[in-house]
Amino acid sequence: xRRAPGSAAEPATxxxxxxxxxxxxxxxxxxxxxxxxxxxxxxxxxxVLAPARCAQCGRTPVRHGVVLNVDLRVPLxxxxxxDPENLQPLCEECQDGxxxxxQTYSAYADRIRHAASFDEPQKRIGELxxxxxxxxxxTDLIGIVASAKEYQEDYQRRIRDLRYLGWDYEQQKRHYEGxxxxxxxxxxxAAPWPVSIRSAIKAEERRRxxxxxxxx
Numbered sequence: 261x262r263r264a265p266g267s268a269a270e271p272a273t274x275x276x277x278x279x280x281x282x283x284x285x286x287x288x289x290x291x292x293x294x295x296x297x298x299x300x301x302x303x304x305x306x307x308v309l310a311p312a313r314c315a316q317c318g319r320t321p322v323r324h325g326v327v328l329n330v331d332l333r334v335p336l337x338x339x340x341x342x343d344p345e346n347l348q349p350l351c352e353e354c355q356d357g358x359x360x361x362x363q364t365y366s367a368y369a370d371r372i373r374h375a376a377s378f379d380e381p382q383k384r385i386g387e388l389x390x391x392x393x394x395x396x397x398x399t400d401l402i403g404i405v406a407s408a409k410e411y412q413e414d415y416q417r418r419i420r421d422l423r424y425l426g427w428d429y430e431q432q433k434r435h436y437e438g439x440x441x442x443x444x445x446x447x448x449x450a451a452p453w454p455v456s457i458r459s460a461i462k463a464e465e466r467r468r469x470x471x472x473x474x475x476x
Contacts, residue, residue, distance in 0.1 A: 376408035426451030
């Protein structure tokens with residue numbers, strides 16, 4: 261069975277009829293996601309690898325013998341760049357695992373790229389939730405898109421900001437998907453974006469504080 265150039269086929273169903281083996285294609289996973297950074301200078305590579313520790317698992321070359329590579333927080337296919345803020349050190353094992361994980365969302369690449377293009381982190385998160393059209397979105401993916409323009413250490417707070425802007429969502433914790441609890445979000449209601457997201461959030465905060473004082 262031949263594959264289309266640049267595409268990856270999903271596992272096929274195998275059926276045996278005597279000595280005749282037939283394969284049924286289930287679907288296409290899309291072209292491989294480009295997660296490797298474009299060529300960077302030796303100075304920038306040294307700067308990214310300077311912490312000498314994998315940003316994901318914390319292992320180091322000295323103590324654990326791992327090899328560190330420069331990796332993209334936001335893949336090129338999702339609008340990522342070679343800017344220093346988008347680069348991180350990952351060991352080979354974490355880099356391969358992360359690439360396989362991100363590949364599972366290749367079908368959403370265009371919508372993820374669109375969401376990652378906005379300047380405000382709240383807007384990037386909101387548009388990502390909207391792009392999945394009511395499907396559950398893992399926080400790992402939300403964190404990546406939230407940091408598309410600048411790294412967001414507390415992107416959960418940016419998610420909460422959406423409720424100050426008239427958006428609504430629900431959260432789900434899954435205890436059966438590995439060693440750690442995984443959290444997902446699903447959009448329930450979207451709202452028009454204000455001209456100034458920051459001003460709208462501050463205005464809503466003031467309104468809520470005044471309402472609480474009135475109730476007291």
